[in-house]
Amino acid sequence: MPDSGSAAPSRAALFTAFAAIYLIWGSTYLVMKFAVASMPPLLMAGTRYGLAGALLYGFVRWRGEPAPTRQGWGFAAVIGVCLLGFGNGGTTFGVLYLPSGTAALLVATVPMFLAVLGWLSGISARPTRWVALGLGAGMLGMYLLAAHPTATPVKQPGHAGLGVFAVLLAALVWSIGSLYAKNHRPAPSPFASGGMQMLCGGAAMLAVGLARGEAAGFELAQVTAKSWWAYGYLVTLGSIVAFTAYIWLLRVVEPALAGTYAFVNPVVAVLLGWAFAGESLNPQMLGGAALIVVAVVLVVLGGRGPTAAPLPDTETPKPLLAQQKRP
16 A cells, blocks of 8 residues: 555546546436336346446456455445445436436536535535636536427436436435545455445345336346347446546545536537437537536636645556556
8 A cells, every 4th residue: 555655646547537437427328228228227227236346346356456344345335325326326217207418417416516515524625716617607508408408208208307306316425425435445446446336336226126126027038139238338338447437536636526527428418319319409509518618627727726645545546457466
């Protein structure tokens, strides 16, 4: 374990991690719609993260990562339930009743929750006026995108209010879990931590899904090829790659900065909806997307300033496959 004088992460590592959570997570809203078209939502999400977590955790243990402590598993359970059980599970449930673009827009409240809750809890400094301006610009951009009516069909129409409540609650609890994860690390390695959290969060979603009766009458034969492809994408890129990148970013940057993915994801979701779901683009939507980009720039640049000494284990992680097996 390195001491507090560890080198800061490289720009290349930061760029790669932000690209993963910006672009991959932006695509998962549409991909989730494809998956839940023929799969029960919480069973789909629970098995998605359970499988991804088992693969990731099993691999890093095989490569020599030491077994985590009981306390580490406790941290993983809290973070996994907040980020995945409530956060992703609530969003997955919400897309049953909302268009994927609308769900992505509602998740854009995450940076606001992170900035305010981080300041109130003492984890982050008080937002500067530039950060506040960026958050305001992001909200305005989100409104411009949300004001555009979409023709995207939903699986269960008539319950939009339930969908909005589920996604907003998911964003709030995701933010709480992200702040908790800042100073509570299940394992020194972000890869092991990510795998542990996915296992715990996936188990929570499976339990809730079974309690809701999602398994009743469900048969694998009814799952379409399109849903299977979507499921595979969510397991590999959406879970293993992007979620691990987010867990690492929470260690090395301010939580509100890591949360800027929620501003960019709606832009990606809207563009993918236009490209693959036949949704239209207009000047209002393009203006909203531009404001969101400006918001991210303001939050990134406005959040820079004197920082405390880095916490342990903030070294730039080597690619997972390049890690050497411990003796």
